Amino acid sequence: MEKVSPLISVIIPVYKVELYLKQCVESILIQTYSNIEIILVDDGSPDSCPQICDEYARKDYRIKVIHKSNGGLSDARNVGLNGAVGQYVVFVDSDDYIDYNMYEELFDVIKCHDVDIVYSNFQTEYLDGRIEGCGKNSGQIYIRSSLDVLRDMMWDKLNCSSCTKLFKRTVFSEYKFPENNIYEDRIAMHMWILQCKQVAWVDKVFYHYVERSS
Secondary structure, eight states: OOOOOOOEEEEEEESSOTTTHHHHHHHHHTOSOOOEEEEEEEESOSSSHHHHHHHHHHHOTTEEEEEEOOOOHHHHHHHHHHHOOOSEEEEOOTTOEEOTTHHHHHHHHHHHHTOSEEEEEEEEEETTSOEEEOSOOOOOEEEEEHHHHHHHHHTTSSOOOGGGEEEEGGGGSSOOOOSSOSSHHHHHHHHHHHTOSEEEEEEEEEEEEEEOOO
16 A cells, blocks of 8 residues: 655745735645645735635645735744644745655655655746745755754855745644734744754755845
8 A cells, every 4th residue: 555645734825926826836736745735825915915815725725825914924824834734845936836856855865764854956937037045056955954954044154035945834833823913934043043053955946936126
């Protein structure tokens, strides 16, 4: 009997991104790691995003939609966490997109090395076509101590975004995203990293951050 892969919960807060939402969702639907649940958290978006979310939920059983009044990014992510049932969790901003093999490759690392968090590189893509990357993108896997990762984060040598990372669900048992704060990722990530003895890094770009004028 074939063993079923653990479920990964993909949490996507949605607010005023009707021009980008479909690209984001489609990049997740084609993942080579297929045992996922996609939680679209409509954060009271005033455009057509709520309808787009509902349309996707009708097309694919893996998608569920949570409609709520606007509470901000941290609130939407926490609502998604509360509704997630996966053993692993990832976050995606609804105006970004990811490579088709991101979750499979990150999961293989977290499984093989028994770490609580694995992170990868990202690149920033501007509407004028410019692309800025980070890391050497060697494809190498590095096992790092939590203190080394924390030091790099404090010196801005490592991005604090939650979107470039795959987490074990247990990481969020005591601490979630702080609400009514800017740079909420930076605040929360330090706490989560401190819970880990080791963290894995895949020196490869999987995440595409779209820089918009708004």
